[in-house]
Amino acid sequence: MTRSDSGTLNARCSCGQVQMRAVGKPIVATACYCASCRKAGALLEALPGAAPVLNSDGSTDFVLFRKDRINCVRGAERLREHRLTPTSKTRRVVATCCNAPMFLEFTSGHWLTLYRQRLDEDARPPLEMRVMTRDRRADVSVMDDVPNYAGHSGKFMLKLIGxxxxxxxxxxxxxxxxxxxxxxxx
Incomplete structure (x- = not known):
């Protein structure tokens, strides 16, 4: 992710053929420990040549943006969805050129969730909180460098509603x- 003076953020797949652009400040940067994110992360990492999705503690780092502030500027024809079940309202979207997970979308929601790893390391928004820690693996202890929430915190929900x-x-x-x-x- 590269942040320009205008507040533009860019996320790219591993090979650079797909690029997303977000304008403005993210809603929140978070790490999620939920069972669905862990299961999907393992499945997406198993795709041929796929980049890592899960952190060593089993969490997935995300940066949430308003849907009206993000779009695909290059490579949309390479984006494909993955759902954990046929009726799932959550879809994870992968760039098929290099099997890089790009974003997660709750289809009836107003936000789009970029995989934080897709953003350039030097411009990634800092982690603000960890959510769904009650679902973490039994062998994982979470650090206390940011707030940790067993579920989705009131702060998280207020940011989404705002x-x-x-x-x-x-x-x-x-x-x-x-x-x-x-x-x-x-």
Whole structure:
């Protein structure tokens, strides 16, 4: 991710053929320990040539943005979705050129969640909190360098609601993802 003077953030796949652009301040930067993120992370990391998704403690780092402030500027034809179940409202989107996980979307939500690893290391927003720590692996102790929450904290939810209010309570559709990953669309 590179931040310009205008507040533009860029995220790229591992090979650079897919690029996302976000404008403005992120809603929040968080690490999630939920069982779904851990399961999806393991599945996505198992794709041929895929980049790491999970941290050594099993968490996944994310940066959330309003949907109306992020778009795909290059390589949209390479984006494919993955859902843990056919009816899941959450989809994780991968750049098929190098199997790099790019973002997670709660389809009826107003935010888009970029995988923090897709952002240039020198410009990544700092981690603000850890959520869903009650789901962490039994062998994991969380550090106390940022607030840790067993679920989704009130602060996390207030940030989401504040962003939604700023969007006049709209939930734009992400229309640049082409379909499911072959053999991995469940």
């Amino acid at each position: 962003a939604w209010a700023a969007m006049a309570f709209r939930s734009p559709e992400v229309d640049y993802v082409k379909g499911e990953l072959d053999g991995h669309g469940t």
